[in-house]
Amino acid sequence: LVYTNPNLIKPEYDFVIVGAGAAGNVMANRLTESGKFNVLLIEAGPSNQGLLPSIVPFLAPSIQAIPYAIWNYTTIPQPALDNRTLAYVRGKLLGGSSSINFLTFTRGSDDDFDRWARLTEEPEWSWKNLRQYYLKSEKLVPPADAHDTTHQCNPSFHGNGPIEVSVPTFATDIDGRVISASKELGEEFKFNLDVQSGDMVGISVAQSTIGSTSKRSSSATGYLNSIFQRKNLDILIQTQVTKLLPSNSNSKIPSFQTVQFAQNSTGKIYHTHAKKEVILSAGAINTPQILMLSGIGDRAALTKKGIKPLVDLPDVGQHLQDHPLLLNYFRVNTKNTFDTILRDPHATVNALNQWNTTGEGQFADSLTNSIGFIRLDNSFWNGKVDPSAGPKSGHFEMIFIDGFAALETPAPNTGNFITVNTAVLNPLSRGSVTLASVDPFVFPVIDPGFFTAPLDVSTMVEAVKAVRKFFTASIWNGYVTSRFGTMGDASTDAEIASAARQSVVTIWHPASTAMMSPEHAKWGVVTPKLLVKGTSGLRIVDTSIFPIIPAAHTVGPVYIVAERAADFVKEKWC
Numbered sequence: 001l002v003y004t005n006p007n008l009i010k011p012e013y014d015f016v017i018v019g020a021g022a023a024g025n026v027m028a029n030r031l032t033e034s035g036k037f038n039v040l041l042i043e044a045g046p047s048n049q050g051l052l053p054s055i056v057p058f059l060a061p062s063i064q065a066i067p068y069a070i071w072n073y074t075t076i077p078q079p080a081l082d083n084r085t086l087a088y089v090r091g092k093l094l095g096g097s098s099s100i101n102f103l104t105f106t107r108g109s110d111d112d113f114d115r116w117a118r119l120t121e122e123p124e125w126s127w128k129n130l131r132q133y134y135l136k137s138e139k140l141v142p143p144a145d146a147h148d149t150t151h152q153c154n155p156s157f158h159g160n161g162p163i164e165v166s167v168p169t170f171a172t173d174i175d176g177r178v179i180s181a182s183k184e185l186g187e188e189f190k191f192n193l194d195v196q197s198g199d200m201v202g203i204s205v206a207q208s209t210i211g212s213t214s215k216r217s218s219s220a221t222g223y224l225n226s227i228f229q230r231k232n233l234d235i236l237i238q239t240q241v242t243k244l245l246p247s248n249s250n251s252k253i254p255s256f257q258t259v260q261f262a263q264n265s266t267g268k269i270y271h272t273h274a275k276k277e278v279i280l281s282a283g284a285i286n287t288p289q290i291l292m293l294s295g296i297g298d299r300a301a302l303t304k305k306g307i308k309p310l311v312d313l314p315d316v317g318q319h320l321q322d323h324p325l326l327l328n329y330f331r332v333n334t335k336n337t338f339d340t341i342l343r344d345p346h347a348t349v350n351a352l353n354q355w356n357t358t359g360e361g362q363f364a365d366s367l368t369n370s371i372g373f374i375r376l377d378n379s380f381w382n383g384k385v386d387p388s389a390g391p392k393s394g395h396f397e398m399i400f401i402d403g404f405a406a407l408e409t410p411a412p413n414t415g416n417f418i419t420v421n422t423a424v425l426n427p428l429s430r431g432s433v434t435l436a437s438v439d440p441f442v443f444p445v446i447d448p449g450f451f452t453a454p455l456d457v458s459t460m461v462e463a464v465k466a467v468r469k470f471f472t473a474s475i476w477n478g479y480v481t482s483r484f485g486t487m488g489d490a491s492t493d494a495e496i497a498s499a500a501r502q503s504v505v506t507i508w509h510p511a512s513t514a515m516m517s518p519e520h521a522k523w524g525v526v527t528p529k530l531l532v533k534g535t536s537g538l539r540i541v542d543t544s545i546f547p548i549i550p551a552a553h554t555v556g557p558v559y560i561v562a563e564r565a566a567d568f569v570k571e572k573w574c
């Protein structure tokens, strides 16, 4: 059952899961399915139900204007981005960031996961051994208009899990052009029928977490909605976990199985106990915050903050990785982009009505219908170490949008545009999450460290040039008329790098702040089975455990992590 009143929570459960986000809901579902365990799931935010911007795919960006559904984080000034601070929101509702994300679905490449297996010395994390888990997490469903998708995806690479994935319903003017350009330009931009095959490289039709009725498929809709009635699951919402308390036992290895929570900074403090394990699934920002508040982290840094260090794990909150994102705008010679719809209130209402009645039209899809994961030529890597996991991972991404994506620059009042977002997929820059205060309700200090590694800047410059090259294909003649904006004005490599520093934003993929490392490694935060080192009864299951960020959007990989983790837990306790 779903509770908002902490007084109704029992003093003890087998498992307490902190955070009902992408990973937390997978854990809640899998750990309650046998009926053997009782589980409490605690979520800081409210329910996702009935929240239209979280349901209608095209409206996804507008959730960020709903204060109660987000952690409205901002980074500290980024020295390599001309000291700009960046908006850095996370989802704060059932489904977490999977209820507010931009819906693009990618698993990662086989090289990405085989690298995880090497880094952790744990073969269970290899692509081959994860197969059952990625197939268990998602299924391909027909788009709402039920068109023939034979040339858009390959069903044989998909599974039978709760997350619904589909190709776009509403064809935009650029979809066919992107595919034609890919065919005309050859190997560099080759067509890839399905990015979920393990080989992500090439230009593909985007797959999104959208069901066949054109509604968002999130961890809340996929993993939680169907299990609200399970008697062995309690869900407490609008309640924030403030820290974990160590047990009083004399054991040398402290156990952190008592969970402390409250509904606001001045409200009553509550506790519950996990007989078997506490599972932290609060995401890559909040999981390290909770660990540090509980005395788990860098001894010196905790002492400085006045927190008694209980477990010395210097890597807590360190190694933050994210994909820097840049928006490349182009003017186009047509009225048929979403700019026209968004400027006309009647057209906007019509689009919403069409979505509501038929599940079709502009609002049925995410902002992007085509994506590309592209590799840089060997000549670029002369004298440099290639940071990608292998030949099936891209170096940068291109995300095609049939209109002006006003993420960083407000949309102009006139004109029609296409936007191509470019992202660096194997960033070498590292950042951190540290405590600003011992008050759990004060936001932590977030520093993604974007562009602090020079190679990330040069990779982004190559990505921008590649987009411009892509538009030299004959299909764009007379259609793309000019570049636009600060980046559009830049021509030389130095100008492009400088424009990038002025406009890079986040793609919202923070990861690796409680990274997994080999069982006996002194570095890292969790073991390959995701248990927090130097503790007992405490596991982490979310993007913070990624040993390195995959060259992919992160929700697919975190579903795989959680499905795998649920079996680790069952293997231990069943």
Ligand SMILES: Cc1cc2nc3c(=O)[nH]c(=O)nc-3n(C[C@H](O)[C@H](O)[C@H](O)COP(=O)(O)OP(=O)(O)OC[C@H]3O[C@@H](n4cnc5c(N)ncnc54)[C@H](O)[C@@H]3O)c2cc1C
Pocket: 018, 019, 020, 021, 022, 023, 024, 042, 043, 044, 045, 089, 090, 091, 092, 093, 094, 095, 096, 097, 098, 100, 101, 102, 103, 104, 105, 106, 239, 240, 241, 242, 281, 282, 283, 284, 286, 287, 290, 507, 508, 509, 510, 541, 542, 543, 544, 553, 554, 555, 556, 558
């Ligand atoms: C705007 C945006 C767009 C994105 N677009 C994409 C995309 O298109 N494709 C893609 O693959 N990925 C995308 N992502 C990233 C993806 O959604 C995340 O990587 C993924 O959801 C992370 O899963 P998680 O389980 O680690 O954390 P989350 O899904 O963020 O879940 C963490 C949960 O824990 C809760 N929580 C945190 N602290 C506490 C506490 N102290 N007490 C109780 N509860 C707590 C949070 O409220 C939240 O519900 C996007 C993310 C955002 C924010």
